[in-house]
């Protein structure tokens with residue numbers, strides 16, 4: 378007689394509890410540490426704490442989407458992997474603020490470009506915010522560790538996209554120098570689909586690195602689970618309350634309470650402050666949600682007289698940072714490959730036949746992004762059950778954007794562009810190098826006219842030594858609530874001008890060590 382033995386194996390490699398797996402309407406867990414959010418900061422914290430023997434649970438509001446299910450189409454990826462299905466904006470609706478919202482967070486959809494935090498900012502943070510502990514000597518081992526663990530390395534020659542090759546030629550003609558991008562990608566498949574998730578798992582996102590490692594050390598991961606309140610008693614963190622939501626219906630399936638003496642918030646720079654505000658915790662300084670910066674970007678699209686086919690290759694091949702520090706201009710240039718959907722919203726060629734004609738030349742186009750180091754002038758608020766991002770581009774920052782766009786256009790013409798499209802509702806096209814200054818000088822700081830995208834929100838739970846001007850102390854613990862830690866991009870005291878993921882990876886690793894030291 379044959380006996381069937383039922384073996385329960387994880388469905389797609391990563392053991393994740395999803396709403397569909399939940400049968401009880403109330404769940405109560407007791408662990409050593411609860412981590413809120415499974416992105417850059419959350420996944421690293423979860424692994425580092427679990428590796429020290431702590432019982433860890435990770436709660437992630439977004440769904441679990443295994444890599445094999447990634448659709449190599451932006452429109453679908455936006456709907457499944459991004460915060461608010463890709464529709465998160467500032468309150469004026471003139472800047473798209475993109476964040477990942479899935480198991481692995483923004484690391485699943487990011488372009489993997491990595492920079493160590495420049496010493497310039499570490500020195501500034503030490504001087505202005507008392508963060509003398511975050512110096513190069515202390516942080517270098519953390520940079521080295523995450524670079525090793527995530528395979529962060531300079532692109533190989535063959536990974537350079539065709540558009541980046543042209544841009545390099547333009548830079549050479551102008552006597553400028555591009556830097557070779559470093560990315561957390563191993564053996565890149567050159568598909569150009571980073572923003573839609575890496576189907577072949579070559580991007581070393583949290584989904585394929587720290588989260589499986591955390592699970593191997595015993596951490597439990599819940600998807601579809603939105604934390605709605607941080608629990609504390611007499612100034613000491615006690616755990617969190619969450620709701621497990623069926624993503625198919627939007628209906629609540631269960632209430633979840635986690636009791637834990639260590640709470641790590643890593644819900645990202647929009648949701649972490651919202652959680653603190655909703656919970657009425659951590660805000661004696663009045664700084665929770667304040668100091669929001671987001672690195673607004675505008676892309677110029679160059680059109681060539683011949684096909685370039687700039688859709689295969691590293692998403693980012695090169696950067697130009699001669700003018701990135703605030704005193705030197707405050708802008709960074711980055712090339713990026715683009716799929717037709719992205720190309721379609723990076724320029725304003727007009728509608729109808731004009732638009733069709735423009736898109737029919739998609740193969741001839743490349744883009745160069747201008748990213749500005751913005752001041753921390755924004756605020757995330759939570760009012761009447763609604764989150765809002767109040768932010769508008771500051772006038773001085775707009776001047777940095779204009780300076781960046783001028784350099785950007787010069788590089789594109791030197792690269793051989795026939796014309797350059799400005800992403801403005803005024804339908805601006807620059808037809809020669811001689812026209813650059815006139816067109817760009819004519820731009821006014823009216824954000825609704827432009828196609829702004831932010832990929833890097835940051836700064837809403839500022840770290841600092843002074844409890845009256847910051848939310849989190851230099852070890853990552855909130856000034857107000859003991860054992861309540863923050864380990865995500867909200868910590869950054871100022872905008873850092875460069876893509877921030879490696880800074881978040883390093884800070885989360887550093888803070889995990891502080892937590893492990895305080896809770897042996």
Ligand SMILES: Cc1cc2nc3c(=O)[nH]c(=O)nc-3n(C[C@H](O)[C@H](O)[C@H](O)COP(=O)(O)OP(=O)(O)OC[C@H]3O[C@@H](n4cnc5c(N)ncnc54)[C@H](O)[C@@H]3O)c2cc1C
Nearest residue numbers: 414416417418438482483488489490604648865866876878
């Ligand atoms: C399209 C895109 C491209 C990018 N490209 C680059 C790049 O090339 N280089 C670079 O350095 N940076 C890049 N970034 C930015 C980088 O990925 C982020 O700075 C970094 O991931 C931030 O880490 P985090 O831990 O703060 O948040 P995230 O990685 O965003 O993780 C936060 C997680 O918390 C979850 N969450 C939110 N609220 C709750 C809640 N209440 N309960 C439970 N879970 C919650 C979210 O769903 C999300 O999964 C990019 C970002 C995007 C969106």
